[in-house]
Each structure stands twice: as structure tokens, then as C-alpha cells.
Amino acid sequence: xxxxxxxxxxxxxxxxxxxxxxxxxxxxxxxxxxxxxxxxxxxxxxxxxxxxxxxxxxxxxxxxxxxxxxxxxxxxxxxxxxxxxxxxxxxxxxxxxxxxxxxxxxxxxxxxxxxxxxxxxxxxxxxxxxxxxxxxxxxxxxxxxxxxxxxxxxxxxxxxxxxxxxxxxxxxxxxxxxxxxxxxxxxxxxxxxxxxxxxxxxxxxxxxxxxxxxxxxxxxxxxxxxxxxxxxxxxxxxxxxxxxxxxxxxxxxx
Amino acid sequence: xxxxxxxxxxxxxxxxxxxxxxxxxxxxxxxxxxxxxxxxxxxxxxxxxxxxxxxxxxxxxxxxxxxxxxxxxxxxxxxxxxxxxxxxxxxxxxxxxxxxxxxxxxxxxxxxxxxxxxxxxxxxxxxxxxxxxxxxxxxxxxxxxxxxxxxxxxxxxxxxxxxxxxxxxxxxxxxxxxxxxxxxxxxxxxxxxxxxxxxxxxxxxxxxxxxxxxxxxxxxxxxxxxxxxxxxxxxxxxxxxxxxxxxxxxxxxxxxxxxxxxxxxxxxxxxxxxxxxxxxxxxxxxxxxxxxxxxxxxxxxxxxxxxxxxxxxxxxxxxxxxxxxxxxxxx
Numbered sequence: 001x002x003x004x005x006x007x008x009x010x011x012x013x014x015x016x017x018x019x020x021x022x023x024x025x026x027x028x029x030x031x032x033x034x035x036x037x038x039x040x041x042x043x044x045x046x047x048x049x050x051x052x053x054x055x056x057x058x059x060x061x062x063x064x065x066x067x068x069x070x071x072x073x074x075x076x077x078x079x080x081x082x083x084x085x086x087x088x089x090x091x092x093x094x095x096x097x098x099x100x101x102x103x104x105x106x107x108x109x110x111x112x113x114x115x116x117x118x119x120x121x122x123x124x125x126x127x128x129x130x131x132x133x134x135x136x137x138x139x140x141x142x143x144x145x146x147x148x149x150x151x152x153x154x155x156x157x158x159x160x161x162x163x164x165x166x167x168x169x170x171x172x173x174x175x176x177x178x179x180x181x182x183x184x185x186x187x188x189x190x191x192x193x194x195x196x197x198x199x200x201x202x203x204x205x206x207x208x209x210x211x212x213x214x215x216x217x218x219x220x221x222x223x224x225x226x227x228x229x230x231x232x233x234x235x236x237x238x239x240x241x242x243x244x245x246x247x248x249x250x251x252x253x254x
Numbered sequence: 255x256x257x258x259x260x261x262x263x264x265x266x267x268x269x270x271x272x273x274x275x276x277x278x279x280x281x282x283x284x285x286x287x288x289x290x291x292x293x294x295x296x297x298x299x300x301x302x303x304x305x306x307x308x309x310x311x312x313x314x315x316x317x318x319x320x321x322x323x324x325x326x327x328x329x330x331x332x333x334x335x336x337x338x339x340x341x342x343x344x345x346x347x348x349x350x351x352x353x354x355x356x357x358x359x360x361x362x363x364x365x366x367x368x369x370x371x372x373x374x375x376x377x378x379x380x381x382x383x384x385x386x387x388x389x390x391x392x393x394x395x396x397x398x399x400x401x402x403x404x405x406x407x408x409x410x411x412x413x414x415x416x417x418x419x420x421x422x423x424x425x426x427x428x429x430x431x432x433x434x435x436x437x438x439x440x441x442x443x444x445x446x447x448x449x450x451x452x453x454x455x456x457x458x459x460x461x462x463x464x465x466x467x468x469x470x471x472x473x474x475x476x477x478x479x480x481x482x483x484x485x486x487x488x489x490x491x492x493x494x495x496x497x498x499x500x501x502x503x504x505x506x507x508x509x510x511x512x513x514x515x516x517x518x519x520x521x522x523x524x525x526x527x528x529x530x531x532x533x534x535x536x537x538x539x540x541x542x543x544x545x546x547x548x549x550x551x552x553x554x555x556x557x558x559x560x561x562x563x564x565x566x567x568x569x570x571x572x573x574x575x576x577x578x579x580x581x582x583x584x585x
Binding site for chain 2: 003006008088091
């Protein structure tokens with residue numbers, strides 16, 4: 001059973017804190033912005049095998065960096081539950097009558113909104129460096145893809161936060177889970193350029209399909225059809241929500 | 255009518271048995287205290303009763319709902335003020351209260367009214383729009399108490415409500431807890447390791463040690479179980495035996511012991527019988543040089559029952575460090 005008031009409360013809480021934490025906004029955009037600027041400009045003239053000449057590396061890179069922004073902010077927002085647990089707020093949420101599903105949905109709604117805002121900021125920023133913005137309806141369509149990507153990785157974060165009890169393992173998680181997911185996804189170069197053994201892992205990474213769909217929509221170049229990417233993303237995100245709800249229900253708040 | 259019925263509640267963490275086969279019941283409207291040292295299992299018990307922890311075995315009913323099978327029913331009818339802060343420091347006091355009320359589906363008009371009323375009671379009306387981050391310890395505590403009450407719970411759990419507060423704030427909170435219990439007839443379960451707090455507030459007290467109930471009664475009856483008050487007489491050299499002989503026959507003397515220059519007595523009705531002691535000593539020809547009357551406190555009961563004094567809060571430095579980290583990370 002889902003109580004919308006509880007979902008709304010948790011979403012609203014995230015919005016208020018997002019608006020107040022200006023350093024968080026800047027901090028989360030800084031890393032992908034540097035990547036975009038330096039990789040995009042530095043490799044501008046490099047001919048990447050597998051790219052048609054009409055699309056420069058910079059155009060190719062922007063959707064990848066948007067995917068990266070979504071990956072990092074959403075998995076971080078899922079993991080912020082560890083903080084809520086450590087600082088007691090999770091207990092407060094857990095003793096209210098709100099169902100566990102509503103709590104998970106509220107967290108996903110909040111994290112998704114902030115992550116998508118960050119991604120749109122990133123897109124806006126890239127326009128200043130030379131990204132050719134597509135038509136409005138394509139941007140709206142890309143937001144649907146963004147949403148699916150965030151749902152998947154917030155769920156990953158929620159699962160990690162039910163397993164991890166404090167922040168000690170945080171860097172390990174970033175280095176051994178989040179970064180590999182980013183590097184495998186083809187955000188920086190076509191997956192086809194990787195050795196076949198590694199490609200297998202790339203195709204197991206849901207972000208690969210997310211980045212591919214974003215490219216298909218934003219720059220009209222994709223490895224698979226956007227419909228295929230979407231079907232994978234929808235399936236994985238539904239599955240991840242179910243799994244993360246299960247983990248969240250099982251984990252104890254104290 | 256019993257609003258809380260606990261039977262055989264047990265919680266084991268690996269090797270440690272935090273709560274060991276506890277059974278007790280609390281009546282509706284009671285102000286019930288769980289008194290025990292840190293680590294006695296009080297908080298674990300509260301966590302189980304508020305559905306945050308699953309018991310290893312045993313069960314309990316709170317407000318008519320089973321904590322295992324109908325946790326939703328329990329949650330709708332309880333409020334809790336945790337031992338550790340559980341406020342969102344990044345939100346204002348008002349937002350913390352608003353969000354809590356919304357989780358309980360309280361309508362907007364009703365919400366505003368109750369929040370204003372409660373903020374007034376806990377004296378935080380003028381701080382409502384300040385970020386909780388800038389609240390003092392006492393203010394946070396008061397805000398949490400207000401939050402625990404917005405949804406008018408039938409049972410309110412207070413886990414060490416005055417831990418680390420100054421005397422003045424503590425007194426205020428005590429009065430408020432009493433008012434709540436009297437006027438709204440809220441059943442209150444309070445845990446504490448402060449003797450005077452349990453003595454002052456609670457109608458009945460369960461003394462908990464190592465996960466077990468060592469005793470359960472009214473504060474007065476608990477103190478009576480020591481069977482009297484302690485009198486220590488300083489006597490002149492060689493007169494101790496003289497006095498002991500004269501006093502041991504008296505019916506109000508429960509116990510008497512003499513040592514070098516001192517006589518220790520356990521007597522009933524100390525205030526009335528002290529003059530009597532002097533009269534008897536005088537007629538026996540023994541001189542008394544000093545007298546000390548010690549009325550039994552809950553502390554004595556506690557020592558009597560558990561064999562050790564209650565341990566004061568240790569690790570203050572650790573909790574201070576955690577508090578600092580909390581502040582940094584919530585920003």
C-alpha cells in the first residue's frame with residue numbers, strides 16, 4: 001500500500017535540502033563538468049574509431065557525461081540513507097505508519113528529481129562549450145531516460161546502504177562499483193572498441209543502455225534502437241525497485 | 255485495562271543477550287519507568303516495542319496491536335522520543351514538525367493548530383523557523399518531545415528524555431511529562447538511569463539489570479523493601495556495647511551492628527525514634543557524640559538489588575565527537 005502523503009514528505013524534504021545546500025549542487029556538477037571540458041576539448045580533434053565524421057567527439061561525449069552525472073548523483077542519493085541511519089532520522093521515519101514501499105518511493109522520487117536537475121544543469125553547461133541542443137521534445141524525451149537511469153542507481157544505492165552500516169566502505173564502493181559502471185558504460189568511447197571479454201561486462205551494465213538511449217535521442221547516434229534501450233531500462237528499473245524495497249524492508253533502522 | 259502486555263520478550267545480539275525473557279504489563283494512563291544502568295537493555299526493549307527491532311523470541315502487544323503481526327497498528331498509536339537525536343538538522347523546527355504530522359495524514363488546518371499549540375508548550379514558538387542545526391541540546395530535546403506528540407499517541411515512549419540536559423531544562427521537561435500524563439491521560443513509558451527522575455515522575459518502576467527485571471513496584475514500595483532507615487551513631491570510647499545492649503531489645507530496631515566508636519542501626523520511623531535512641535542511651539549511661547540519619551533512596555534499592563551502583567554515563571567524548579560529525583555531514 002502506498003501513502004502519497006509519505007512519498008510527498010520525503011520528496012519535499014529532499015527538495016528543501018537541495019535548495020539549501022548550494023555547495024552540494026556545485027560539488028556534484030564540478031567533476032562531470034571538468035571531465036566534459038577537458039576530455040571534450042582535449043580530444044576534440046581525435047578521430048575515434050566507430051564515430052561518423054559528422055559527429056565530433058565533443059557531441060558524442062555530452063550524453064555520456066550526462067549519464068555519468070546521473071550515475072553519481074543518484075547512487076549517492078540512494079546511499080545517503082546511511083547518513084539518515086547514522087544520524088537517527090531514519091528511525092523517525094521508520095516508526096511512522098508510512099509503509100516501507102512509500103518510504104522507498106519517496107526516496108526515489110526525491111533523488112530522481114535532484115539528479116535530473118543536475119543532469120539538465122550539465123546539459124545547459126555543455127551548450128556554452130559548444131553542444132548543439134536538440135529540439136525541445138527530444139530534451140523532454142531524454143528526461144524520461146534520465147528518470148529510468150536514476151531509478152536504477154538510486155535503488156543500487158539503497159541496496160548498498162542496507163548492506164553497509166556506516167560510511168567507512170563508501171570510497172571502496174565508489175572505486176569498485178560506481179566507477180567501473182561508469183567506465184564500462186561507453187560514456188567516454190564506443191563499447192565496441194573494448195576487447196570482447198570486457199564488452200560482456202559492458203552489456204551487463206544498465207548504464208550502457210541508458211547512455212546509448214540518451215545518445216540516440218540527443219545526437220541521433222546509438223548502437224541499439226532507442227526502443228530496445230528503453231525496454232531494457234524499464235525492465236531493470238522495475239526489478240531494482242522491487243529488490244531495493246526487499247532489502248530496505250529487511251534492514252533494521254537501529 | 256492493560257495497554258502494554260509483554261510476554262517473554264528476548265533479544266540476542268550474537269553472544270550478548272540484551273533483553274532476557276522479560277514479561278510485564280502496563281496499565282492505560284500509567285506513567286511507567288524503566289530504570290537501569292546504560293547497557294541494561296532499556297533501549298533495546300523500547301526499540302522492540304516500537305517495531306524498530308524484531309525480538310529474537312517472545313512477543314508484546316501495544317495499544318491492542320501485536321508488535322510482530324500488526325506493526326502498522328502499533329506505529330499508528332505510539333509516539334517516541336529517542337535517546338539519540340533523530341531530527342533532521344537541515345530542516346527548521348517547523349518543517350520537522352510539519353513533515354512528521356504529514357506522515358500521519360493529519361490535515362493542514364489541524365496540523366497548524368496542533369503545531370502552534372505544541373511549540374507554545376515546549377517554548378519554541380519563536381525558534382520555529384530556525385534550522386535545527388542551530389538549536390541547543392535542550393531545544394532539540396523539546397522539539398523532539400513536541401514531535402512525538404503531534405499525532406496524539408496513546409502510548410508515548412521517552413527514552414532517556416533528559417539525558418545531558420541542565421537542571422533547569424530537566425525540571426521543565428519533567429513538569430511537562432506530568433502534565434501530559436494528567437491532562438491527556440497519555441500512557442508514558444520512560445527509561446532513565448537517573449534515580450531522582452524515576453522517583454519524581456513514575457507511578458511504577460521496573461528496575462532492569464542485564465536484560466532482566468530485578469524488581470517492579472511503586473517507588474515507595476521499592477524503598478520500603480529495604481525495611482527501614484539507616485542511623486549511624488558516633489559513641490564515646492567503650493560505650494558501643496552498652497548502647498547496643500540497650501537498643502537491641504527495641505521492637506523498631508531491625509538491625510544493629512557495632513564497631514569501633516560507631517553503632518549502625520536500621521530502624522523504622524527514623525524521625526520519631528531518634529529522640530528515643532538518645533533517651534535510652536542516656537539512661538544506660540552511654541554518651542553519643544554524633545548522629546546521622548540516612549533515608550533510603552532508589553539508589554540504595556538499586557544497589558541492594560543489583561549489588562552495584564548505577565554506572566554513570568561513560569564515553570561522553572565519543573558522543574560529542576559523533577555530534578560533531580553529524581553537524582559536519584548534514585550540512
